[in-house]
Amino acid sequence: MHRQAKSLQLRHLDAGSCNGCEQELTALTSRYYDMQQFGLDLVASPRHADALVVTGPVTDTMKEPLRKTWNAVPRPKRLVAFGDCAAGCGVFQEAYASHGGVAAAFEAPDLVIPGCPPQPADVLKQIRRLQTGDEKPSAPNP
Ligand code: SF4
Numbered sequence: 001m002h003r004q005a006k007s008l009q010l011r012h013l014d015a016g017s018c019n020g021c022e023q024e025l026t027a028l029t030s031r032y033y034d035m036q037q038f039g040l041d042l043v044a045s046p047r048h049a050d051a052l053v054v055t056g057p058v059t060d061t062m063k064e065p066l067r068k069t070w071n072a073v074p075r076p077k078r079l080v081a082f083g084d085c086a087a088g089c090g091v092f093q094e095a096y097a098s099h100g101g102v103a104a105a106f107e108a109p110d111l112v113i114p115g116c117p118p119q120p121a122d123v124l125k126q127i128r129r130l131q132t133g134d135e136k137p138s139a140p141n142p
Contacts, residue, residue, distance in 0.1 A: 007039030008131050010080075011049035013069050015102075016056035016092065020117040021083040025053065027120045038128060046072035051110075051130060057085040057098040058105035066106055078130050081109040082123070084116040091116065 012025060028035040029042060043049050046069045058066060070079065081102040084090035086109075088101025099105030113126050 006131055007041075008051060008127070009041055009043045009049050010051050010053050010127070011043055011046045011069065011073065012053045012055065012082075013062075013066060014056055015054050015062040015066050015086065015105075016059035016098065017083070017085060018056075018092070021055035021085070024117045024120050024123065025055070025082065028124060033120050033124055035124060035127075038124070039131065040124075040127060046070075047074065049073050049077070051078040051080055053080045053082050054086045054102050054109070055082045057088075057090055057092040057095065057101055059095075059099070060097045063099060063105055066102075070106070078110040079107065080127070080130070081112045083118055084114055087112045087114055089114075 012022070014022060027033055028040070035041065046052065052070055052073050054066065056062065079102065081087045085092050086102050088104055090101070092098050093100050102109050111126060111130060113123055115122065
């Protein structure tokens with residue numbers, strides 16, 4: 001039986017991204033992908049969020065903001081690693097100020113969306129799995 005999908009508010013945190021991932025995330029709010037029709041939206045405050053979407057490899061300067069932002073999201077909450085850098089296999093993984101992704105720097109995400117950057121249609125499909133609780137962390141790209 002198909003479960004009823006709930007709305008899902010997303011707070012995005014740039015943890016050292018090159019901004020490629022942000023462009024694709026922003027594309028989801030365009031008329032073409034129109035993620036609001038599925039009850040998905042980006043919110044300005046972590047207090048209003050159901051999930052935290054992290055881009056970038058988690059740099060030294062963003063490790064503490066990531067912890068604080070995550071702590072500000074009310075429970076129940078989900079952690080999403082968006083893109084290869086956040087997944088721990090991106091081009092910035094070995095950079096001197098990088099902590100090698102969300103799992104290595106912080107904690108294991110509930111959902112990993114691979115790609116450099118991920119394609120919006122695929123992102124939409126995977127994020128929607130969070131609405132029904134069907135998510136299983138995807139394997140990052142080799
Ligand atoms: S995964 Fe690719 S597009 Fe996203 S932040 Fe890393 S290098 Fe940039």
